[in-house]
Amino acid sequence: MSSNEDRARAANTRTAWALSTPALALLALAAIGPLLIVLVYSFLTPGAHGNVEWAFSLEGWTGIVATKDIFDDTWGLADANISIFWRSVKLSLLTTVITFAVGFPTAWFIATRPPKARAMWLFLITIPFWTNVLIRTFAINQVIRNEGILNAILLKFGLIDAPLQITYTNTAVLIGMVYVYLPLMVLPLFAVIDRFDMRLLEAGYDLYASRMQILRRVILPITKPGIIAGSILVFVPCLGAYVTPRILGGGKLMMIGNFIELQFGQGRNWPLGAALSMTLLVVVTIALLFYVRTLNGDRKDG
Amino acid sequence: MAERTTRRGGKSFSVTRLPGFAPIAVVVFLVLYAPIATLVGYSFNASESVSQWGGFSLHWYGVALQNGEVTDAAITSMIVAGFAAVISTLVATMAALGTTRRGHVPGQTVIYAMINQPLMVPEIVTAVALLIFFAMVKQATGYTGLGYLILAHSAFCIPFAYLPIRARLEGMDLSLETAAADLYASPWQTFRRVTLPLLMPAIFAGAMLAFVISLDDVVITEFIKSPGQDTLPTFMMGQLRRSMKPDVNAISTLLLGVTLVMLSAFFLLSRKRD
Amino acid sequence: MKKYLIATALLLSSTTLAAAEGELFLYNWGNYTSPEMIKKFEDQYGVKVTITDFDSNDTALAKIEAGAHGFDLAVPSAGFVGIYAEKGLIQELDLARLPNHANIAPEWMNVAWDEGRKWSVPWQWGSTGVSVNTKVYTGDINTSAIFMDPPEELKGKINVIPEMGDVLALATMYEGGEVCSEDPAVMKKVRDALLAAKPSWMAMDYSTVEKMSNNDYAATVDWNGSSMRARLGNADVAYGYPKEGFGLWMDNVVLLKDAKNVDNAYLFMDFIMQPENAAALSAFARYANGIAGSDAFMPEDMKTAPEIVTPAEFADKGHFVLACSGKALEYQTAIWTELQK
Incomplete structure (x- = not known):
């Protein structure tokens, strides 16, 4: 009996790995494998004009937490790195919360359309994203600028007296990030809500549950896998976002993505950039696994 | 999904409806399309600016279609x-x-x-x-x-x-x-x-x-x-320092147009089939 | 599926595989190459030119250094020509194959980065100064104080281009230092002054042409050609040459070491040094070109443009901004990071 179980389990494991192999092979070839190059680079010396010199150095790694003051050569905490990191985390969290708050109702709306119309609504939500991120970001800028249509409408209806200064503020970055990352929340949520058995709601109402109770006790727990997927897809890429903060924020405040980019570009410190991104990779992977574990704590499989 | 209703307090109501959800969704769709509308509008702009209106013109479509890049x-x-x-x-x-x-x-x-x-x-x-x-x-x-x-x-x-x-x-x-x-x-x-x-x-x-x-x-x-092998984003990124030309608006609008036509055809055909 | 993919990919690549004859691969800044001039070259020599864009000198260098890039010609900025040569990425030019080499204006022949023009030929050059909306601010605009120590009228409406080298060069000269200064006392002043000025800035962004034209910005650190394009859209915009010192730059065409279409590359380099064609480039990019005799073919609006023709009183205030290295670069990166943290 137990050997049968063992055999079934072994077969199960084989299938799991076999089915994952194409994806893993592709990733190993074009994403994870080449990262080893970056790992090696993090232990080298920066070249005078970018790139690296083949001489071992730990300065890339020490540079993450400590910086040598350029003027008096004393070592101190790298407070610039820390404030940039903290800003990115804060903004990513806010973006995730807001995309969820508006994305959940939207996904619910799409998933409760008649089956024929659902595909059309799904397309409608993705079509704006068929224009690339630069065009979209410029278009958003067009809408929120002082003489843009948003201010024009608000002025016209007498809601404000003077145009709101939105461009180049944190609000602008937040608006842009929510816009850009919205489909990453809506689509996974849709995929889960769509398979949701609406008879459960009927049962709930028959037991005289209120709408709020239904939402909290029935809908949210069942759609949890979608919430997890959506928030990962929004939060994590947001951390490394580069284009949106640069264009909508007016480039005055860096996010991690911009900071790492600076090291590989004008800053010409590839080892520091490499070490920073390796740190980011490890921190985010641990946080992600922890997050998924905690949320799935009540279930056996991961 | 067939509209599911249940009887409660003698009144029939839809169980899939959650208060406020539909209005939020509608607002989301409107907001998503506002920048796209600006983009489409300005693709017909006669002036070289992407924010100042210089009259209606198909000029940038000509420029975009002639520009092989x-x-x-x-x-x-x-x-x-x-x-x-x-x-x-x-x-x-x-x-x-x-x-x-x-x-x-x-x-x-x-x-x-x-x-x-x-x-x-x-x-x-x-x-x-x-x-x-x-x-x-x-x-x-x-x-x-x-x-x-x-x-x-x-x-x-x-x-x-x-x-x-x-x-x-x-x-x-x-x-x-x-x-x-x-x-x-x-x-x-x-x-x-x-x-x-x-x-x-x-x-x-x-x-x-x-x-x-x-x-x-x-x-x-x-x-x-x-x-x-430039793609549209790298093509635009290259222009960033010299400021955008509106021909990218035109080409994006064209792409959106083609997409919409294909989708409408798809939905009309699939509707006819049943 | 896989087979189909590979077949299609191969098909798509056929243009690069058949690079034997009649092709030329140019790697250049985006929106910087006159399509009309390219068309003329293609018609004249039966060579198909493929332009690929880059958005920064550092990206371009990294790509070319990695190898197997497939380009014949690249257009790096002045400071990078020496780096390319030092790293062995470019070939010394055979001047006998460039009859128009003699057209290079005398002042652009023996330049700091390429004595005698043996490695590079001119593409476009310009200056880095400030653009100001003269309706908003009527005072002296020929100063870096516009963004370093801004007048009340401009505060909160200033843009600074996110170009570390250019901005720090202006700031260093404003504080009395030299470009690529390694003097800690000067650099400390530069840092403190920039940090003090930053709250008055609205943005650090590239789109100056658009936003000076539509009054989103009232002043910006700017390149002269951008400033001219902004003025054509908004007559109130004027270009200032900071008297404390303004930046000069030049982009140059270099022949890459592993170029496959060397003959066509020579044809092209010679072609752009013909005054008429150099003028066509300038008419498109809105910068000057360094070719003697091209003035005659320049568009009317550029012959007298105050942005393009540097006024005599400021002629000696321009300093070339080459790529800094070593301690100077360390200072710059640290200051730049602190500025945006």
């Missing part, structure tokens, strides 16, 4: 995104089927972390790594085609396709598949006739995401493109 970039974008979406969704679906609903599988955490890896690393880092790696391959093989872009895009699109599909699979009702197996359907038949149709909306959602993510990519493409 812009049209080539648009076509390259579409080809790469199309391939990347298909390939990444295919392998992501397989991986999702492999890693979900199997109880404890040794190493599943490793698989999960690997599949999500492209999300965790800022683009520039993958870009530099791939630049060096692909340069070696290019030197060794002499091949400089679009394959590199397609390969790289397929790889970083995988988590975007994988996560929605996995989310739907998790906790999906097993009874139908068990029933099919009880009726002596082969595993393949069960998959083809039962699991796949149930999974289809998520596969569709995943593919859409992968497509859109590939269309958006700037930095990785910038670093690994070979001569003549």
Whole structure:
């Protein structure tokens, strides 16, 4: 009996790995494998004009937490790195919360359309994203600028007296990030809500549950896998976002993505950039696994 | 979904309706389309500015269509995104089927972390790594085609396709598949006739995401493109320091137009068929 | 599926595989190459030119250094020509194959980065100064104080281009230092002054042409050609040459070491040094070109443009901004990071 179980389990494991192999092979070839190059680079010396010199150095790694003051050569905490990191985390969290708050109702709306119309609504939500991120970001800028249509409408209806200064503020970055990352929340949520058995709601109402109770006790727990997927897809890429903060924020405040980019570009410190991104990779992977574990704590499989 | 209603307090009401949800969704759609509307509007602008109205004109459409660089970039974008979406969704679906609903599988955490890896690393880092790696391959093989872009895009699109599909699979009702197996359907038949149709909306959602993510990519493409392989985003990125020309608005509007026409045709045809 | 993919990919690559004859691969800044001039070259020589864009010198260098890039010609900025040569990425030019080499204006022949023009030929050059909306601010605009020590009228409406080298060069000269200064006392002053000025800035962004034209910005650190394009859209915009010292730059065409279409590359380099064609480039990019005799073919609006023709009183205030290295670069990166943290 137990050997049968063992055999079934072994077969199960084989299938799991076999089915994952194409994806893993592709990733190993074009994403994870080449990262080893970056790992090696993090232990080298920066070249005078970018790139690296083949001489071992730990300065890339020490540079993450400590910086040598350029003027008096004393070592101190790298407070610039820390404030940039903290800003990115804060903004990513806010973006995730807001995309969820508006994305959940939207996904619910799409998933409760008649089956024929659902595909059309799904397309409608993705079509704006068929224009690339630069065009979209410029278009958003067009809408929120002082003489843009948003201010024009608000002025016209007498809601404000003077145009709101939105461009180049944190609000602008937040608006842009929510816009850009919205489909990453809506689509996974849709995929889960769509398979949701609406008879459960009927049962709930028959037991005289209120709408709020239904939402909290029935809908949210069942759609949890979608919430997890959506928030990962929004939060994590947001951390490394580069284009949106640069264009909508007016480039005055860096996010991690911009900071790492600076090291590989004008800053010409590839080892520091490499070490920073390796740190980011490890921190985010641990946080992600922890997050998924905690949320799935009540279930056996991961 | 057929409208489900229940009787409560003598009044009939829809159980799928949640208060405030529909208005929020409508506002979301309006907000999503506001910048797109501006973009379309300004593509007909006569002046060289992208924010000052200089009268209606098709001038920039002429410029865009005559500019081989812009049209080539648009076509390259579409080809790469199309391939990347298909390939990444295919392998992501397989991986999702492999890693979900199997109880404890040794190493599943490793698989999960690997599949999500492209999300965790800022683009520039993958870009530099791939630049060096692909340069070696290019030197060794002499091949400089679009394959590199397609390969790289397929790889970083995988988590975007994988996560929605996995989310739907998790906790999906097993009874139908068990029933099919009880009726002596082969595993393949069960998959083809039962699991796949149930999974289809998520596969569709995943593919859409992968497509859109590939269309958006700037930095990785910038670093690994070979001569003549500019995509629309890298083409625009190159212009950033010299300010945008409105012909990109025109080409984007054209792409949107073509998409809309194709979609409408698709929906009209599928409606006729039933 | 795979087979189809590979077949299609190969098909798509056919243009690069058949690079034997009649092709030329140019790697240049985006929106910087006159399509009309390219068309003329293609018609004249039967060579198909493929332009690929880059968005920064650092990206371009990284790509070319990685190898197997497939380009024949690249257009790096002055400071990078020496780096390319030092790293062995470019070939010394065979001047006998460039009859028009003699057209290079005398002042652009023996330049600091390429004595005698043996490695590079001119593409476009310009200056880095400030653009100001003269309706908003009527005072002296020929100063870096516009963004370093802004007048009340401009505060909160100033943009600074996110170009570390250019901005720090202006700031260093404003504080009395030299470009690429390694003097800690000067650099400390530069840092403190920039940090004090930053609250008055609205943005650090590239889109100056658009936003000076539509009054989103009232002043910006700017390149002269951008400033001219902004003025054509908004007559109130004027270009200032900071008297404390303004930046000069030049982009140059270099022949890459592993170029496959060397003959066509020579044809092209010679072609752009013909005054008429150099003028066509300038008419598109809106910068000057360094070719003697091209003035005659320049568009009317550029012959007298105050942005393009540097007024005599400021002629000796321009300093070339080459790529800094070593300690100077360390200072710059640290200051730049602190500025945006």
